[in-house]
Amino acid sequence: MRAGVRTAERDGVWVTGIGLVSPIGAGRAAFWASALAGRRGFAPVARFDPRPYGLDSAYAVPAGAAGARRGATQREWVGGREGAPEGPRAVALLLAAGRQALADAGLTRRPRGPAATRCAVVAATGIGASQAHEAMARSWHAAGQATGHASNGSPTPAGARLGGTLPGDLAPLLALAAGFAGPALTLPVACAAGGFAIAAGFDLVRAGRAEAVLAGGVDELSEVAMCGFARLASLDPAGCRPFDRDRRGIGVGEGAAVLVLERATTAAARGARPVAAILGYGLSADAHHITAPDPSGAGIVHAMRRALDDAGVAAAAVGCVSAHGTGTPAGDRVEAEALAACFGAHAAALPITSIKGAIGHTGGAAAAFGVAVAALALAGGWVPPCAGTRVPDPSLGVNVVVDRPQAVTGRAALVNAFAFGGSNISLVLGACRRSDGGDPGAGGGWPWA
């Protein structure tokens, strides 16, 4: 393994735009201000009654946030007639984040011709458009109750539409909306999906298959998820408290996080300002249990070490960790022990944070939010605190950021994401020197056209 951080400016894949629709704010600036302030988006649920699950709040994107209104984004961004069918909420959130990301990158015009064919999309989700399916299930249940036979119920009650609700539709719909005509892949790898999407986007750019990639994830507030995690006794009624002494579990959330990834050389040529660079990633599978993490943490350690090796980054050069940190007693312990195994004595001083305390567990978007946090921390120099965490669990032996931001201590950041069933991914980001050349917003981009 090489010492230090490889020159991100020369051969890295840049993050040039970030779009975030979250319970603590929409847009990079609003999100980051809230994150640094330790604000939480844990609020009473309006969409359904959560009391059967032993709590009254969750992490929902507030009404009025960009893209939160179903169908709004589709019409505002790509046009269309009034009164057209509204898309699923997951699609609306994803498109809103995608639009933000492109604007943040200064890519305001749709690419045309050959430029469009060099642009790809990789989307991620955990469950997908859950709300539409929950509504359909409720209507079938109600019809069955009314007649005594579910089979007599109408499968298509008024207003219940399932078009666009297959998880695999997410990437093609984002590609169509953005005018990207390259590959469009959807990776539903549960809670780690957003990390897999960004890694796949990184590969597409690094392999020369794409010049720009919209990569990220989305999940909408799901009653099914809340019901399931409640029955698994994995919900914390007080909201998510990552690495806290009294943590009890996750907080169900929703949101979308999308990043624009570009080849460093072409992005620099158009005068783009990098937020950070993606340097590498590592994968592993626990092959242990469908819901419980492998207590040995071997798979997690392997993914982290593989990521550092892939990135050419020494453990000592890592200046912060954007942890998976779901707030479950077992999950946080395994991750902390794996961090200690990977970083040794460096782990005790390494600032570790998890954004899930602020925005909850956003499922397929969670890892993309984690990458965004790492990129913004490297760009700004500060690691946001774990919102909701009051007293870090002293038995974990790691430096959990609480109450106020801590300074980033190195030029690289590690992002962890682990999924149901033991799919693990770790990504390494590097800090970039800010470019002083050009205004990427002036020309609308696409220099390789």
Place this chain on the structure above:
Amino acid sequence: MGLDGTGDGTIVITGLAALTAAGVGIAAARDALRAGRPLWAAPAPVALEPRAANVAARVAACGCDPAAILGQTGLRGLDRVTRLMLACARLVLDSAGEEPPAPAGLAVVAATASAGLGGLYDFFLDALAQGLRFADPGRFPNVMINTAASHVAIRSGARAACLTLAADGTAGPDACAYGAGLLAGGRADAVLVVAAEEVTAPLVLAAWPGRRGAAPPLMDGAAALLLERARDAARAGRRPLAVVAGYGSASPAGRRMAGRRMGGRTCLDAARRAAGAALTPRGDAPVAPGDAPAAGGREAPSLVYVPWPARARPRFAGDGDWRHAASTPARLWARRRPAPAIVAVNEVFGDGLAATSLLAVCLAADHCARRGPGARALVHACGRLGQSSALLCAGPAAGK
């Protein structure tokens, strides 16, 4: 190098498996394709276990019980997609000989459009019936789309990686290319690529919304293959069946949202670019719109597997985009002179979304294995929203 399957040595296919209405194994599927007789049954209500919804479809269902392959142990609570994936994965690993790939270097790449969907309804309808406080937690993991792949990883001990692609008709080439990328990038030593679909009422309504009866004949079943680096296969004594020789993927460069629809031209453009990229040496060069596949001296395949024949389009009701997309690869290749042999896989097995897409790759690899060096077969797939992917299989070099 991630999705680039050509960066680090030759990637070969060393195992094939299929569970279709034709029976167990790729030979049964090959014979059924040769016979050319559709395997789907008359329209019948689509089950949503344990309930039934008022949705009918023509389904070519795999009659094999996965438990007959796997045994009963450990299957309780698993949905049909997971059982199909597990059974097909078992078959393909068993075909790898006495020395199967080591679990530490084995990765699982699953592809499906239906995984999680049936599980979501199963879990939530049960919760609504029993009371939300009393939902069965054992059924909850089936809600997650990646759970089926995770079960495959747990059963096979795969520890290199485990992930799922949610795609419909393009899933076969996409998943193979992803797996080839894991091998080329040194992230795995062998990749188990598996796809499965279960026909449920929500899947029919979500995949073919709009008018009742818009869905084409459907497939319930699975397909799987094993990918390895050629040098690793040779070391383990496994015979390469086919070489993964090229891959391309493209999306339509049109607008289709909020009531707008793409036309056949935008689908055709995406299909042309995907095939062009798959046939380009190294498979990663940009191909401009209008660049016809196999033009400019590129060597064309003699055999192309497509989902539906060109004449199928008028037969399908429903969503206009899907009607255009479904027959686009066949229309594209029918224009070429001399036209290659075109095989419409879905015309026999039904539209199995990810499953028939990967089945087409298996059939192409089987063709190359039987024909040997010089054989070239292209799988040209399309998705419901106009996206297109293509994978070129070639016969293995003599003596390997």
